[in-house]
Amino acid sequence: MAQISLTFPDGNSKQVEAGITPAEVAAGISNSLAKKAISATVNGRHYDLQWPITEDATIAIHTMKDEAEALELIRHDAAHIMARAVQEIWPDVKVTIGPVIENGWYYDFDREEPFTPEDLGLIEAKMKEIINRRDPVTTEVWDRDRAIKFYEANNEPYKVELVEAIPEGEPIRMYWHGHWQDLCRGPHLQHTGQVPADAFKLMKVAGAYWRGDSNNPMLQRIYGVGFLNRDGLKKYLNFLEEAEKRDHRRLGREMDLFHLQEEAPGQIFWHPNGWRIYTTLQDYMRRQQEKGGYVEVNTPQVIDRKLWEQSGHWEKYQDNMFIVEVDEEHAREKTVNALKPMNCPGHVQIFNQGLKSYRDLPLRIAEFGSCNRYEPSGALHGIMRVRGFVQDDAHIFCTEEQIESETKKFIDFLAKIYADLGFDDWTVKFSDRPDKRAGSDAVWDKAEHALAQATEHAGYEFTVNPGEGAFYGPKLEFVLTDAIGRDWQLGTLQVDFVLPERLDANYIGEDGAKHRPVMLHRATLGSFERFIGILIEEHAGKLPFWIAPRQVVVASIVSDADDYVLEVVEALKAAGVRAEADIRNEKINYKVREHSVGKVPVILAIGMKEVAERTVSLRRLGDKHTKVVALDEIVADLAAEALPPDLR
């Protein structure tokens, strides 16, 4: 047998026979390591203890102390144990796939009756039983025919499909947890008892399409979360509870910002408090756009289908459009219009008015564009995914050569704004050419290169979404996360070679000939609605002072102080601070609690002492202590604090 050399993390190496397994390596080191081992990293690859090593390698043996590997294995084995539990309880259920995801795993099943919440309890109990059996986990590589025959015989059609889909040359690996068997690329733990029985929980059942395709049958997916120990699980459940308190839908109610009702699904009724956030943000954006070299426009809401046909929306986007038919009396034909779902065609109409010269480029046309999209009912989510929203939209008409510099300029623009608004943690996704696309490969090469270059030059890394670009061009997505870690696309930048063509936009070049401009679709906040949702969750309702809808409440402690309270409010308002008086017949404790729950950043309490001294007692949201400050001083301080970051 050939010899190979294994190199350990401490730098020592050892000659061993080829085909040795990490389990044998561990056993050669010590009995206790052999017992505690869960997996290995061999030449950088996460490796099952049972897989043979056939070439020179670096090797590290993992135990439960290696958190990343341990969690992956625990979750992966738990997924299998869950599937086994389900089949032990309901033998007719067909199994499909069950990967590890963030915090846990899921497994998709095909079963006639739905799983109920009570079923989850049964499955959990069965899983604990399986864990306690400490069944050994073993593995073998099979050839394709054997695997297919096996699954056909066992009436597991989804597994047959999965085996068939494994590319030639890749091993078809089987795993056994005791007698129960599953197709799996591994690695896995040594035995089921290595999964902590008190550190996992089945969370929910949901529908999911087989292979993620809505043309396929819907399966039932069970989600579980799993951790190294009970404490990890407790922490996670606690996090979920805390996240619930940050939910913008809950805070929207508590802070009296907005509501939705069933007569207008996916559309927002903004209350005075919420609308102040909205307009404050819009005023701020308007100033930024002016500084950034944009011109602001406004375009019609209801537009004849002819324009949508020309732009391609009628063909590609009609399912998502609100169609408005107008049946005029005496009209020979009724007109068919659509509420605009996007602003781009309108902006091209403005670009097309009059002849444009290359000297006009880049022309940056901005609009707080009110859009309506008929989003699928299941997609609606609070104010984050709605059917009526306003984009801080703009279209930059430029030459191909200007794509890179305009992209860089936009990313800098966006980064500054996100920073002003308190976001440091956002990511960039880059979506490149899809299979179905318009435009030549040469043009795509140029556009993708320009976008990627500009992003790097602006100092940002990005992840690539292969094939996820729009049919008309590649795009950048600027992504933020909500309270429970779900990603939301806010800003975007998309290169478009197609729409200028379809709507016949052109400019006169230096050479005196007509040329086609490129359009960059871009939005910074994305939509005000989604952005405000994210903003609320990011700050858990404690918005920065300048955005807070109610910045200051001045509360009387005794009614004899009321006149002075009103005077303080007037002084603050005159200085540009959003202040309200609370002279209700309530105790100061009550008022402080109520306005704290309402997330008012500053409470000024006024008793007779403050009246006499012309001071206020200042209390900041979240602080326990208070501070007495002279009236003039606090007015000046809060006025300065109320200024938006760009006006300071």
Next chain:
RNA sequence: GCCGCAGUAGCUCAGUGGUAGAGCGCACCCUUGGUAAGGGUGAGGUCGGGAGUUCAAUCCUCCCCUGCGGCACCA
């Protein structure tokens, strides 16, 4: 759109085959209280909408709407 779950007072929720309750909030009264809920009294509901079963439906059945969690979608 698909799968599952839910919809009772402004909010959070309990409840029943014989047309309904709590806490908070709201109104009024008492209380003038020094930094996260002072006390009393009272008003407030077509039990999401429609149909069916029944002597009788908020409760059982069916359809629809909306919301929630996923999936799919997301120019």
